[in-house]
Amino acid sequence: MEHVVIIRYAxxxxxxxxxxxxxxxxxxxxxxxxxxxxxxxxxxxxxxxxENFAEGDVNKIVKKLSKVFGVHSLxxxxxxxxxxxxxxxxxxxxxxxxxxxKVETHRADKTFYLKSPEISAQIGGRLLDSNKNLRVDVxxxxxxxxxxxxxxxxxxxxxxxxxxxxxxxxxxxxxGLLLLSGGIDSPVAGHMIAKRGMKIDCLHFHSYPxxxxxxxxxxxxxxxxxxxxxxxxxxxxxxxxxxxEEIHKNCNGAYMVTLLRRFMMRLAERLxxxxxxxxxxxxxxxxxxxxxxxxxxxxxxxxxxxxxxxxPLCGFDKNEIIERSRSMDAYDVSxxxxxxxxxxxxxxxxxxxxxxEDVLAEEAKLDVRTLLDNAFATLEVxxx
Ligand code: ATP
Ligand code: MG
Numbered sequence: 001m002e003h004v005v006i007i008r009y010a011x012x013x014x015x016x017x018x019x020x021x022x023x024x025x026x027x028x029x030x031x032x033x034x035x036x037x038x039x040x041x042x043x044x045x046x047x048x049x050x051e052n053f054a055e056g057d058v059n060k061i062v063k064k065l066s067k068v069f070g071v072h073s074l075x076x077x078x079x080x081x082x083x084x085x086x087x088x089x090x091x092x093x094x095x096x097x098x099x100x101x102k103v104e105t106h107r108a109d110k111t112f113y114l115k116s117p118e119i120s121a122q123i124g125g126r127l128l129d130s131n132k133n134l135r136v137d138v139x140x141x142x143x144x145x146x147x148x149x150x151x152x153x154x155x156x157x158x159x160x161x162x163x164x165x166x167x168x169x170x171x172x173x174x175x176g177l178l179l180l181s182g183g184i185d186s187p188v189a190g191h192m193i194a195k196r197g198m199k200i201d202c203l204h205f206h207s208y209p210x211x212x213x214x215x216x217x218x219x220x221x222x223x224x225x226x227x228x229x230x231x232x233x234x235x236x237x238x239x240x241x242x243x244x245e246e247i248h249k250n251c252n253g254a255y256m257v258t259l260l261r262r263f264m265m266r267l268a269e270r271l272x273x274x275x276x277x278x279x280x281x282x283x284x285x286x287x288x289x290x291x292x293x294x295x296x297x298x299x300x301x302x303x304x305x306x307x308x309x310x311x312p313l314c315g316f317d318k319n320e321i322i323e324r325s326r327s328m329d330a331y332d333v334s335x336x337x338x339x340x341x342x343x344x345x346x347x348x349x350x351x352x353x354x355x356x357e358d359v360l361a362e363e364a365k366l367d368v369r370t371l372l373d374n375a376f377a378t379l380e381v382x383x384x
Contacts, residue, residue, distance in 0.1 A: 001078045001079075001080055001086070001089065001090055001093065002051065002078065002079045002080075003053070003055060003058055003076065003077075003078060004049055004050060004051050004076075004077060004078065004079045004156065005049070005050040005053075005058070005061055005062060005065065005074055005075070005076055006047055006048075006049060006074065006075045006076075006077060006156060006158060007030070007041075007047060007048040007049070007050065007065060007071055007074055008047055008071075008072045008073045008074070009026065009047070009048070009070050009071060009072055010069075010070055010071065010072040010166040010167060010168075011070075011166070011167070011168055021172070022070075022168070022169055022172055023043075025169040025170075025171050025172050026068075026070045026169040027041065027043070027048070029068050029069075029070070029169050029170055029171065029231045030048070030065060030068050030071075032231045032232065033064045033065060033067065033068050033228070033231065034050075034061060034064055034065070037053065037057050037060060037061060037064075038052070038053055038054060038057070039051070039052060039053040039057075039061065040052045044150070045108065045150075049079075049156075050065070051079065058076060062074055062076060062162060064228070065164070066162060066164040066165060067164075067165055067228045067229050068164075068165065068169075068229075068231075069165050069166070069167035069168060069169060069170050069194060069195050069197065069229060070165075070166075070167060070168060070169040071164040071165055071166075072163075072164060072166055073161045073162060073163055073164055074161075074162045074164055075146070075158040075159070075160060075161055075162065076158065076160070076162075077090070077094055077146075077156055077157050077158025077159070078090035078093060078094065078156070078157050078158070079154050079155070079156055080154065080155055080157065081153060081154060081155070082109065082112060082149050082150070082153050082154060082155045084114070084119075084122060084123070086155070087119070087123060087147060087149075087155050087157060088123055088126050088127075090155075090157035091103070091123050091126075091127060091145050091147065091157050092127060092130065093157075094145065094157055094158055094159040095127060095131075095134070095143075095145060095159065096142065096143045096159070097131065097133060097134075098133045098134070099133075099134065099135075099141075099142035099143060100134075100135050100136065100137035100140065100141050100142045101124075101127070101134060101135075101136065101137070101141050101142060101143050101144065101145060102120075102124070102136060102137065102138045102141040102144055102145075103119075103120040103121075103123050103124040103127075103144070103145045103146075103147065104120060104144050104145070104146050104147070105117070105119040105120045105123075105146075105147040105148075105149065106146075106147070106148050106149070107119070107149045108148070108149060108150050108151050109149050109150060109151045109153070112149050116149075119147060119149065120147070123145070123147065124136055124145075127145070143159055143160070144159070145157065145158075145159055146158050146159070165195065165229065166195070167194075167195035167196060167197070168195070168196055168197030169197055170194050170197060170198070170199050170200075170229070170230055170231050171197065171199045171231070172197040173196055173197030173198045174198055174199070174278045174279075175198065175199045175200075175201065175275075175276055175277050175278055176193060176198045176199075176200060176201070176272075176277050176278060176279040176280070176281050176310065177200075177201050177202070177203055177268055177271060177272040177275070177277035177279070177280050177281065178190040178193070178200050178201065178202050178203070178226075178281040178282075179203055179204075179205075179264065179268055179280065179281065179282045179283070180202040180203065180204050180219060180222060180223060180226075180235070181204070181205075181219070181283070181340050181342070182204075182215055182218045182219050182222065182334065182336075182338060182340055183283065183334060183340065184283075184321060184322060184325050184330075184331065184334040184335070185283030185284070185285060185288075185313055185321055186282065186283030187222045187225065187226055187283075187325065187328070187330045187334060188283065188313060188321050188324045188325050188328065188330070189281055189282060189283040189310075189311070189312050189313050190202070190226050190230075190281060191226065191229055191324070191328045191330075192312040192313075192324075193281050193310060193312055194226070194229050194230050195229075199230065199231075200226060200230050200233065200281070201233070201234045201235075201236070201275055201277055202223050202226070202233060202234065202235045202236065203235075203236045203237075203238065203267075203268055203271055204216075204219045204223075204235065204236070204237050204238075205237075205238050205239070205240045205264055205267075205341050206219075206237060206238075206239055206240070206241075206341055207239065207240055207241045207244055207341035207344045208239060208241065209241075210241065210244070210339075210341070210344040210345075211338070211339055211340065211341050211344065212338060212339070214336070214338045215338035215339060215340065216237070218333060218334075218336050218338055219235070219237075220235065220382070220384070221333045222330060222333055222334065223235040223382075223384050224384045225328065225329060225330050225333065226330075227384045229328070232383065232384070233383070233384050234275070234381060234382075234383050235381070235382045235383070235384060236271055236275075236379060236380070236381050237379070237380045237381075237382070238267055238271075238375055238376065238378055238379050238380075239375060239378040240260065240263060240264070240267075240341055240375055241341075242371060242374055242375065243260065243263045243371050243375055244256070244260060244341065244344055244345055246366055246367075246371060247259050247260065247345070247366065248345045250365045250366060251362045251363075251365050251366065252362055253345070253347040254347050254349055254350055254351045255350075255351055255354065255358075255359065255362045256345050256346065256347055256350065257291045257342060257346070257347075257350050258291065258296060258299055258300075258350070258351055258354045258359055259359070259362060259363055259366075260341075260342065261291060261296070261299070261300040262299060262300055262302075262303045262359070262363065263368075263371065263372065263375070264300075265280065265300050265301070265303050265304050265309070266303050266304075266368075266372055267372060267375055267376060268280045268304075269303075269304050269305070269306065269307065270372070270376060271376075271379070272307060273306065277307075278307060279307050279308045279309065279310050280304060280307060280308075280309045280310070281309075281310045281311075281312070282309065282310075282311050283311075283313055284297065284311045284313065284314065285311075285313040285314055285315075285316055285317075285318070285321065286314050286315065288318065291342075291350065293352055293353055295352075295353040295354050295355070296352075296353075296354060297311070298356065299354050299356055299359050302356065
């Protein structure tokens with residue numbers, strides 16, 4: 001009996017005329033996620049089937065595919081010949097050992113000598129005879145044995161549905177630059193936008209040696225987590241040390257974060273234009289901290305002239321964000337206790353509702369252009 005993984009896909013079928021394009025990107029993304037693992041993926045009547053893999057790789061394959069956006073659910077099952085004995089042995093192998101069950105059969109091969117209800121009844125009867133701990137309940141079963149009799153003389157037999165990432169295939173909705181800190185929020189923001197099909201690049205600002213190498217490693221680890229959903233990821237890293245020192249030296253300290261945010265946005269826009277990103281994405285959430293007021297966002301937004309700034313978490317509570325962070329497996333990394341550059345030279349009383357004319361007056365004390373050029377010259381790029 002050959003183990004197979006059955007892949008059902010999500011929203012792609014909605015895409016009318018573009019369907020072929022969406023499916024090509026989707027198939028390529030699945031192939032990328034299984035790179036290095038022997039397998040074959042074949043398209044079969046509205047689903048995909050992974051076959052010809054080593055028995056020991058099945059869990060790895062499920063884990064990887066469950067993170068590919070566009071995959072709605074997976075089942076691990078068996079492919080056998082359309083023969084009642086073979087189908088029965090497969091059914092027995094995928095069956096739970098206790099509880100109430102039913103058998104559901106779908107018969108694409110209308111020439112098969114038994115009708116769907118007859119197949120279900122015979123297989124169900126044999127399972128009952130072989131295991132006294134099972135009983136049939138067609139209304140409220142604990143599990144369902146599914147049998148798919150296909151037109152090519154084979155049958156698929158499976159039990160569980162594993163819920164996956166859903167969403168749209170990454171790469172079908174343009175490209176965006178995520179401002180990735182080491183916190184909880186920005187990885188979640190990136191995950192949400194990637195889920196809608198946008199390919200994400202990441203930009204991280206550090207302030208080494210004020211921030212340490214563990215803080216950098218944390219961001220790399222978060223980028224690697226995002227990479228699994230994003231089919232690979234580019235992480236750009238820029239130092240804002242000099243910018244922070246100059247703000248600290250020359251400006252009213254209460255404006256540190258407000259001014260730094262404007263530098264970050266300008267650097268992000270410059271990098272986005274260079275790399276072909278069409279928007280900037282941040283993990284800001286309205287009112288979460290002092291700098292995330294509408295006045296703060298107005299101040300940082302106003303330096304970006306050529307592209308939208310997406311803030312997918314704007315209307316989320318912190319506990320909703322934490323829940324998402326956990327479900328994408330980022331939370332344990334995000335809560336490692338290393339300082340972000342935003343906490344360097346942090347004033348006791350930051351300006352909460354900055355007036356744009358005051359911000360401009362503080363910024364006028366700096367050589368903005370030179371600071372931007374110097375910071376941009378520190379750019380490092382890594383791929384994960
Ligand atoms: P996060 O949990 O994402 O760190 P936060 O609640 O700590 O967010 P802030 O520190 O105010 O909030 O940052 C708001 C957003 O600004 C972040 O979500 C991120 O998109 C961006 N940002 C902050 N610090 C950095 C950084 N060092 N590098 C890149 N982007 C950053
Ligand atoms: Mg942060």
